[in-house]
Amino acid sequence: MTAQGKMVTLDVTDLAFDGKSVAHLDGKVVFLKGGLPGETVEAEIVRSKPRYDQGVVRRIIKKSELRIDARCSHFEHCGGCTWQDLKYEQQLSYKQKQVADCLERLGGFDTVEVKEIMGVDDPFWYRNKMEFSFHVAEDESMCLGLHERGHFDRIFDLEKCYLQSELSNEIVAWVRQFVTSHNIPAYDVKTHDGYMRFLVIRQGVRTDQTMVNLVTNLGAFPSSEMLVEHMTGAFPQITTIIHNQTGKLSNVAVGEIEDVLYGPGYIEEKLFDCRFRIRANSFFQTNSLQAERLYGVAFDMLQPEPTDRVLDLYCGAGTIGILLADRVDRVVGVELVxxxxxxxxxxxxxNGIENISFHQGHVRDYLKSQRNGEEKFSALIIDPPRAGLHPKAVKRIIEMQPEKLLYISCNPSTFARDAKSFGQAGYDLPAVQPVDMFPHTMHIELVGRFFRN
Ligand SMILES: C[S@@+](CC[C@H](N)C(=O)[O-])C[C@H]1O[C@@H](n2cnc3c(N)ncnc32)[C@H](O)[C@@H]1O
Known part of the structure; x- marks a missing residue:
């Protein structure tokens, strides 16, 4: 008989990969929204499937020793953080365990060493970029903030977020006040009327440069000169202000028409000895300090040599290749955007780097075009999105037989799947190194080096 709709008492035993907690009911797994290991909870079963049930914790009967008070007053309903109420050391150990579970369950590996996950020094204030949405509330008032957990179309008015910086919180409050007092209408995602869509704040944590990017519906920004004068008067730390217009219905904070209202139109960030220019719409790792650690580990594993020809697949804004270029013969980066x-x-x-070139296009097409290519690569670096590698890309990489194969992943389950294919083709994976880029969230980054045997 289905348990759907029932209220049940459950003991939470584990945390699942997607931020849910895990319990068992009559021998079946239950994935729960809410709850921490060691807790007894009263939960409602909201969905019953043949192999598992889904539930929502309605009441905690016995609290876990791992539970702490979340610092943020928005935590209960904000879609940003999942585990602010779990001690940071425990977040790390669960992430580490999830990597090991994925490798074993999905990759069939039982001998890969999962090195101790690299945590951050301060699990707050680590983001260099945040997107805030404007929204028309049900009572027609305007709000500016973040998404409610589980709702793509509901935004709450943000008072304070602990993930970016105090300056970012102050800018959010200031922009909300400016827009309200000048009667500039917020964009309504349902009717597509209105003007203000997103406020994006980017900060160079090593350079102290700050970008404010206002993303709106189509049309010139009203009183933009006054906005710039007042905003830079209130916040001399702001180094550039951008206006991006988009007429697209999709709810993404990217514009088709860009006007620089103030400053150079970009900020800079430093990683190791290199400077990186970050524009409003360009990709950059969101946690600068931890990105250095991730790349440091990756380069230690890769062991680059002056004769290496490196193919940097899914290269984004070229960060990895640029940081590596002076240690190798040549780098080619491939990126879709x-x-x-x-x-x-x-x-x-x-950065004065001349031994690097970039190819725009799909990795799969690039690899196909290189089938009879002149270029031979001794080292491949792969850093794909969460979906991991396309089977044809895996096949082609195996055919290329690179001596050094380094895989950076933001999804241990697709990493385990792809690693299994490399393993079957004769590559050994002695160890992986998880790195925590996003404390309080369920995201896990890891890096592994494959050795051709
Ligand atoms: C996780 S990011 C890696 C960025 C970069 N390696 C870094 O460290 O900054 C993945 C990148 O892959 C790009 N991408 C996604 N699908 C792609 C495809 N099929 N072919 C080429 N690039 C793709 C995305 O635009 C994104 O820049």
């Missing part, structure tokens, strides 16, 4: 490739070329020039 045109803006990212433009940024990559600009950043290579900015």
């Amino acid at each position: 045109e803006d990212a490739v433009t940024a990559a070329r600009e950043n290579a020039a900015l």
Whole structure:
């Protein structure tokens, strides 16, 4: 008989990969929204499937020793953080365990060493970029903030977020006040009327430069000169202000028409000895300090040599290749997004790097085009999106037989799937190194080096 709709008492035993907690009911797994290991909870079963049930914790009967008070007053309903109420050391150990579970369950590996996950020094204030949405509430009032957990179309008015910086919180409050007092209407995602869509704040944590990017519906920004004068008067730390217009219905904070209202139109960030120019729409790792650790580990594993020819697949704005270029013979980066490739070329020039080139297009197509290519690569670096590698890309990489194969992943389950294919083709994976880029969230980054045997 289905348990759907029932209220049940459950003991939470584990945390699942997607931020849910795990319990068992009559021998069946239950994935729960809410709850921490060691807790007894009263939960409602909201969905019953043949192999598992889904539930929502309605009341905690016995609290876990791992539970702490979340610092943020918005935590209960904000879609940003999942585990602010779990001690940071425990977040790390669950992430580490999830990597080991994925490798074993999905990759069939039982001998890969999962090195101790690299945590951050301060699990707050780590983001260099945040997107805030404007919204028309049910009572027609305007709010500016973040998404409610589980609701793509509901935004709450943000008072304070602990993930970016105090300056970012102050800018949010200031922009909300400016827009309200000048009667500039917020965009309504349902009717597509209105003007203000997003406020994006980017900060160079090593350079103290700050970008404010206002993303709106189509049309010139009303009183933009006054906005710039007042905003830079209130916040001299702001180094550039951008206006992006978009007429697209999709709810993404990217514009088709960009006007620089103030400053150079970009900020810079430093990683190791290189400078990177970050524009409003270009990709950059969101946690600068931890990105250095991730890349540091990746380069230690890769062991680059002056004769290496490196293929940097899914290269984004070219960060990895640019940081590596002076230690190898040559780097080719491949990236789908045109803006990212433009940024990559600009950043290579900015750092005086000449032995790097970038190719814009699908990795799969590039690999196909190289089938009879002249270029032989001794080292491949792969850093794909969460979906991991396309089977044809895996096949082609195996055919290329690179001596050094380094895989950076933001999804241990697709990493385990792809690693299994490399393993079957004769590559050994002695160890992986998880790195925590996003404390309080369920996201896990890891890096592994495959050795051809
Ligand atoms: C996780 S990011 C890696 C960025 C970069 N390696 C870095 O460290 O900054 C993945 C990148 O892959 C790009 N991408 C996604 N699908 C792609 C495809 N099929 N072919 C080429 N690039 C793709 C995305 O635009 C994104 O820049």
